[in-house]
Amino acid sequence: MTSAALLTTAILIVALGGQAVWPRFRLTIVTAGAGAACLVTSLTGAASTRQLLAAVPWDVLIMLIALGLLSELLVASRLFGALALASTRRSGAAPLRLLVMSSVGMYLVSGLVNNLTAILFVLPVLLRLYQLLGVTQRYLSWSLGVLLVACNLGGAATPIGDFPAILLLGSGRMGFVDYLVAAAPPTAAALAVVLVITVVVVRPTRDLEDSPLRRRMTLAVMQALYRRVTLERRLLVPAAAAMVAMIVAWVTVPPTRVGPELICWLGVGAALATAPRTAERLLRTRIEVDAALFLLALFVMVGAVSRAGTFAALATWLTQLPVSPMAQLAIFLVFAGVLTGLFSAGPSMAGLLEVAQLLARDMSPTAVYVGLALSVCAGSSLFLTAATSGPMAQIMTEKAGITDRHGAPLEFSFFRFAPVGLVAFVVIQTIGLAYALAVAAAA
């Protein structure tokens, strides 16, 4: 390896490790890392800063920002509150049914909107429900844990659900329908298996005494809290129409003529234009600048490592392992899952996609890319810290100050989530591996 390759790889690893250990300083760490990587490639002649910035997938960043704004428009329409109330009513406030319905609901929602936004607005309602129901520690840990896993799976189910899939769509590596057809079934299967294990084996309600009075009270209070809350149709209808129109365009318009990022830009722009005041407020205050800056810095670091030849060397090493190509793919996918568990989805996907691209030359691209997306999803579900929504759920639960029926405080922490994460990781990784190997073998 060249000195540029060694130095940029070291910078990337240190920056990723640093941001995982000190998440409070993650922006400072990754932007400093990006600057250092630019300096190394400039001094060694591997690439100028201008070249690294030109290679940043701006189309992916545009899609992330635009889809985030569309999610905010749906939030402003009060859709998430209405969904949470509907789930409560349909479940009859029975804890087990509530767990299943909220998880399936979040899986579906996360496939269409930014799952962080969805969690941010659904979780307070759920936590209020848990206060009213008087749940146990076991129930709280598993219901919130499975909810986060469902969000990750929903985000991986569609090409617009979460960053890894958006990266595949935005970079043109997979089309909208190709990804959806390939990824939705295994993610749905993984959710089903996780739910069956939770309901049948773990039985999170086994120490939660069923109380018809408690359920009745919960329903009555929830209905009182939302007694006159109505959906803002002037925001919901344009947002939903834009979503449908974008999906139709992604499916029918050749990406070589109008790219997915432009469809997204125009679609979300049209939805925002129908509510100018709300649009201006969202554009000024709700764009996740820190997330965009974080990803920009990552892309620059990954670009520097790529220019220095590290990913090519890694792919060469992988393809020269004395095992079959199928085994090479399996090793790559498990490595991706574990790496994501340690460093989170964004960095892992951004880095490993370069290696995946080289593997996809000799194997089915669908097997490699969808297998990678599922592995990243598995890794995101392994630890509470692996996805941004995890620490956020932890903080929101602490703030809610929920107690059990005997007054003992409940928590949602790294260790409380660990059993859920382990089950989810094994299930998703196994299904992802089986899917990728089956598709690769068929090809």
Add this chain to the structure above:
Amino acid sequence: MIDPSLTQSFLAAAAELGMCSAAWLLVRELAAEGGAAQVATIRDYLGREFPVLDAVCARYLAGQLAPVVDPAPVVAACADAARVLVVGLEADFLDALVPALDAEVGLLTHSELDVDWDRVLANYGGRVVPCDLASFQRFAGSRGALVTFLYGVRASSAHVNPTWLRVIAGDVRAQFRTLIGWDVLGSEMFVYPRWLVQAPLADFSHVVP
């Protein structure tokens, strides 16, 4: 058998509905499930912690089946007001008052409890605007009115939401033409009222039963 964690449930409801409205809701549901005996049990269990609930249970057991909500005297007291700021929250009473008022209505979005103010305000379809402690004097003036809810009214004092004392300093009293206390409980409380504070009735220009 009463579930011990009903304390948490009642607080969660009271945060966004108000102590009196949440108490009537709880009593209604308890009575529907287990009749007066259930109401008496919850009074024994939670009454000391929540005196408003205790008083509501007592009224229910004395034969009153629902709260008396008549906004007409409050509306009459606000007749000349162009701006009405409500301090404290009682959903049953505010729901009746807001449509009857011909004025801009604000709600002071400050509470000792955990409140989702967006959800609270969404129930009024844009008719009630949020207002914080730093800007409530926007509602002051010769056509400004302050309304709060009274609990356990006695000859010269009543209990109010603690936020009221943050608002009603001597100089503030002079800035509002009308200060209305609306008795939502309709009876005295039997135990010391936690969660509430005492205020002299002399602070109010109108005390509405």
